[in-house]
Structures are given as structure tokens and as C-alpha cells.
Amino acid sequence: MSDAHNDGQIRLVRISNAYWRVTFDIPPLNIFGPANIPQLEEIVGLLESDERVKVVVFDSAVEGFFLTHYDFLAKPEESAKFPVGRTGLQALPDMLARLSRTSVVSIASIRGRATGVGSELALACDMRFASREKAILSQWEVGAALVPGGGPMTRLPRLIGRGRALEVLLGADDISGDLAELYGYVNRSISDSELDNFVDASARRIASFDRRAIAETKHLVDLNSLPSDAEIVPEWDAFIASLGRPAAQARLRLLFEQGFHKPGDVENRLGYHVGTLGSTMDIS
Numbered sequence: 001m002s003d004a005h006n007d008g009q010i011r012l013v014r015i016s017n018a019y020w021r022v023t024f025d026i027p028p029l030n031i032f033g034p035a036n037i038p039q040l041e042e043i044v045g046l047l048e049s050d051e052r053v054k055v056v057v058f059d060s061a062v063e064g065f066f067l068t069h070y071d072f073l074a075k076p077e078e079s080a081k082f083p084v085g086r087t088g089l090q091a092l093p094d095m096l097a098r099l100s101r102t103s104v105v106s107i108a109s110i111r112g113r114a115t116g117v118g119s120e121l122a123l124a125c126d127m128r129f130a131s132r133e134k135a136i137l138s139q140w141e142v143g144a145a146l147v148p149g150g151g152p153m154t155r156l157p158r159l160i161g162r163g164r165a166l167e168v169l170l171g172a173d174d175i176s177g178d179l180a181e182l183y184g185y186v187n188r189s190i191s192d193s194e195l196d197n198f199v200d201a202s203a204r205r206i207a208s209f210d211r212r213a214i215a216e217t218k219h220l221v222d223l224n225s226l227p228s229d230a231e232i233v234p235e236w237d238a239f240i241a242s243l244g245r246p247a248a249q250a251r252l253r254l255l256f257e258q259g260f261h262k263p264g265d266v267e268n269r270l271g272y273h274v275g276t277l278g279s280t281m282d283i284s
Contacts, residue, residue, distance in 0.1 A: 010039040011061075017052040018207035025061040028263045032117040033071025034078040037091050044095045047104045054214055055206045057199055058125065059109040064268070066110045067118030069140070070149075072252060073261060076243075087229045090236045092117070093151055096124035100226055103215035105206050109199040110135045110177070111192065115270055120150030123159070126218065128186040129202075131195050135177035136271075137185055141239075143172030143274025144255060145247035149239025154227035160184045174271030251277050 009026045022043055024030050047056060060066045070092075085094025099106055099121075108114070108122040110130040114137045122128045122137065130137070139156075141148045148169065156165035160183045168175060168185070181189035190198050206214065242248050252260070254277055259266040266273050 030065040065112040066114040069116030123155040130177035131192040147238040
């Protein structure tokens with residue numbers, strides 16, 4: 001029997017003591033903002049402190065969207081009110097770094113768009129499995145004159161190499177599930193009809209193993225693969241600085257005029273739309 005813990009719009013369900021699921025349910029677009037930081041912080045804290053849990057799966061209840069970008073309608077002071085986290089990083093990158101380092105195995109089950117924060121959370125997970133037909137990953141920020149802030153510059157090159165990381169980050173375009181698999185952005189691209197069963201079976205298999213063996217193995221892999229906190233620090237600072245620049249403000253304003261933050265074509269094809277901004281108006 002599962003034990004449901006309702007954290008508002010981010011739901012934690014204990015399938016068993018060893019296997020948890022975290023579901024993003026922030027309709028209509030799964031946009032992540034300051035209101036969601038305490039919810040995710042609580043869940044990461046529980047993952048760190050519960051000695052029974054071995055594996056956690058992150059998924060979505062919102063059709064078409066795994067988890068998208070940060071909430072650009074939120075007031076800056078709402079994001080700035082959170083103290084630095086245990087790692088010394090700001091709240092969001094702190095939680096992602098801690099998720100990577102916890103002894104619990106984390107799996108992202110990506111159906112729909114993993115855009116910005118969604119991509120960054122997926123990259124912070126230990127494994128990523130994507131719907132072949134419905135998954136889209138992207139770091140779209142450079143297309144809007146922004147710098148990504150949640151760690152992709154440190155994590156992506158380790159996963160897919162420097163050239164492909166630069167292609168993803170500087171191209172700012174949508175990456176399909178199959179291309180993400182080819183690049184190593186995700187572990188596997190799986191038929192949408194088989195994704196849930198595959199991820200569930202993988203999680204249950206890992207949850208059946210010895211916790212200490214899992215934790216020690218993951219720790220040793222982490223030593224050879226995870227970025228240090230010091231490497232991540234400049235990313236959030238660069239993101240905040242980029243938000244205030246005229247070029248970013250102009251491009252964001254145009255995106256909002258076209259339907260950013262609302263259900264519709266801009267959010268459905270964000271990679272395409274940021275690619276047209278430079279030719280739409282005279283901004284640089």
C-alpha cells in the first residue's frame with residue numbers, strides 16, 4: 001500500500017519504504033517558481049534523512065510538460081528571500097546538488113517538456129529515461145539572452161562532451177527523446193506506451209537491493225563524475241545578472257507578447273520561438 005504525502009503542487013507518494021515517487025502537478029505548464037522551492041526543499045530533506053528509502057522517481061501529472069522553466073512573473077524579491085542552502089549555493093542549485101549527492105538513487109521519467117529548470121533537475125538526477133514520442137529537453141535560456149543558472153554548464157559536458165554541450169546550450173533548441181539518447185543527455189529513449197512500466201520495474205529492482213551497497217557504489221561514482229559546489233556557484237550568479245540586462249528584458253518582453261507563460265505555441269515550441277527573436281525585432 002502506498003502512503004501519500006501531499007505537498008501541494010509537488011506530490012510525494014511512498015510506493016514502499018524503499019521506493020518513492022515525486023510528481024510535479026503545477027498546471028497548466030509545470031512552471032517552477034519561488035512558491036515551489038519550499039515544497040522541493042522538504043522532499044530533498046526527507047530523501048536525505050530517511051534511512052529506508054533507496055530510490056526516487058520524478059515524473060509529471062501535467063500533459064505535455066515534465067517540468068519547465070522558472071517563473072519569470074514572480075517578483076525578484078520572492079526568489080531572493082531564500083537563504084543559501086546547506087552547500088552554500090542559492091536555494092535551487094543547492095537542492096539540485098544535494099539531490100545528486102544523496103545516497104538515494106534518483107530517476108527522471110521524462111514525458112513532455114523538460115525545459116530550463118526541468119532539464120536541470122533531470123541532469124541532477126542519477127538516471128534519465130525519456131518518452132520517445134513525447135519528451136523534449138532544452139536549455140533555451142541563451143536564446144532569450146539569459147545564462148542558465150541551475151548547473152547545466154557543469155553537468156552537461158560531463159555527460160555528453162564539450163561540443164554537444166555547447167550545441168545544446170548555445171543552440172537553445174528543442175532536443176527530442178531520440179536525439180537526447182544519441183547524445184547521452186538521457187540514458188534511454190523508450191516508447192511512450194512502455195515508459196512507465198520500464199521506469200517502475202527499474203525502480204523496484206534497485207529498491208530490492210541492499211541499501212549500503214547502493215549508497216557506497218553511488219558515492220564512488222559521484223567522486224568521479226559530479227561537479228564541485230564551487231563550479232556551480234558562478235552559474236546562478238550569472239543567471240541573476242543576465243536577468244537585468246536590456247537584451248534579456250527585451251527578448252523576454254517579446255516572448256510574453258507572443259504568449260510566454262501561457263498554454264499555446266510559444267510554450268509548446270519554445271526552442272523554435274527563441275530562435276526567431278533576433279529577426280523579429282532589432283535587439284542584440
